[in-house]
Amino acid sequence: MKDNTPRKLEPIRKQYIWGTEDWMLSDLHKGIDSSPLLVKIITAKKNLSVQVHPGNDYARENENSSGKTEMWYVLDCEPGAFLYYGLKHKISANEFIKRIKNDTILEVCQKVPVKKGDVFYIPAGLLHAIGEGIKVAEVQQNSNITYRIYDYHRQDETKNFRPLHIKQAEEVTGFMPPLQGHHPIGQRTLKNGYYKTLLVRCPYFQVSRIEIETGLKKSASDAHQSLLVLEGSGTLTYEDMAVEMKEGDSIYIPKGAGIYEVHGRVQFLLSEA
Numbered sequence: 001m002k003d004n005t006p007r008k009l010e011p012i013r014k015q016y017i018w019g020t021e022d023w024m025l026s027d028l029h030k031g032i033d034s035s036p037l038l039v040k041i042i043t044a045k046k047n048l049s050v051q052v053h054p055g056n057d058y059a060r061e062n063e064n065s066s067g068k069t070e071m072w073y074v075l076d077c078e079p080g081a082f083l084y085y086g087l088k089h090k091i092s093a094n095e096f097i098k099r100i101k102n103d104t105i106l107e108v109c110q111k112v113p114v115k116k117g118d119v120f121y122i123p124a125g126l127l128h129a130i131g132e133g134i135k136v137a138e139v140q141q142n143s144n145i146t147y148r149i150y151d152y153h154r155q156d157e158t159k160n161f162r163p164l165h166i167k168q169a170e171e172v173t174g175f176m177p178p179l180q181g182h183h184p185i186g187q188r189t190l191k192n193g194y195y196k197t198l199l200v201r202c203p204y205f206q207v208s209r210i211e212i213e214t215g216l217k218k219s220a221s222d223a224h225q226s227l228l229v230l231e232g233s234g235t236l237t238y239e240d241m242a243v244e245m246k247e248g249d250s251i252y253i254p255k256g257a258g259i260y261e262v263h264g265r266v267q268f269l270l271s272e273a
Contacts, residue, residue: 070140078133234264
C-alpha cells in the first residue's frame with residue numbers, strides 16, 4: 001500500500017469523567033504522522049469543563065506544540081441541551097479572574113441551545129464548553145492543549161479535583177463575544193452530482209457537508225482530507241481499490257493521493273487541511 005493511499009480508520013476511544021471521545025483521525029493511528037487535522041466524535045454525558053485553547057504563537061513558545069482552533073458539528077442532542085459559546089459581552093482581564101475566583105464565570109458565558117446540524121466555529125482564545133446530552137463531531141488543528149477555567153467542582157475517580165489553568169487562560173483568552181454565529185457560512189449548493197454546504201473555513205482547515213446524489217469526483221493532491229460519514233452508505237474508489245462507507249466510518253485521504261470518487265446515497269463531513 002502506498003503511503004498516500006486512502007484508508008478507513010478504526011475509532012480510538014478515550015474515557016473521561018464527563019463522557020467519551022472517539023478519535024476518528026489522529027497521529028495515534030498507525031501510519032499517520034503528518035496530518036494537520038485531528039477529528040473526534042465527542043459524546044457528553046455530563047457537562048465538559050469551561051475551557052480555552054491557545055493560538056500558535058503562545059503554544060509554540062510555551063507548549064512546544066501548535067495552537068488549537070476547532071469547530072463543532074452537532075450530530076445529536078437531547079431536548080433542552082445547550083452549550084457555552086464565548087462571552088455575552090466584553091469583560092476585562094480583572095473581571096475574568098474575579099469571576100473565576102468567586103464562582104460566577106458562567107454568568108457571563110453565552111448559553112446557546114443546540115439542535116442537530118448546528119455548526120460552531122471556535123478559534124483559539126474563545127471560551128467554550130459542550131453541555132450534557134450533546135454529541136458533536138469536532139475538527140481541529142492537530143493539538144490537544146486545553147486550559148480549564150471552571151470544572152463544576154467535580155472530583156475524578158481518585159477523589160481529586162482536575163487541575164485548572166487560570167494563569168495560562170488569562171494569557172490566551174480574548175475577553176469578547178464570538179465574532180460570528182453558529183450556522184454554516186455557505187449555502188447548500190448543487191454541484192456536479194452532489195450537494196455541498198460549506199460549514200467553516202479558516203486558516204487551518206475547511207469543513208463541508210457533502211450529500212451525494214449521483215457521485216463526487218475529487219482530488220486530494222493539495223490537501224489532507226478526512227471523510228466522516230454522517231448518514232447512508234456508499235463506496236469510495238481510488239485507482240484499483242474500493243472502500244465501503246457507512247454511518248460512523250472515518251476515511252483518511254493523505255495529501256498527494258490524487259483523484260478519488262464517491263458513489264452511493266451517503267452524507268459525510270469533508271475536512272481539508
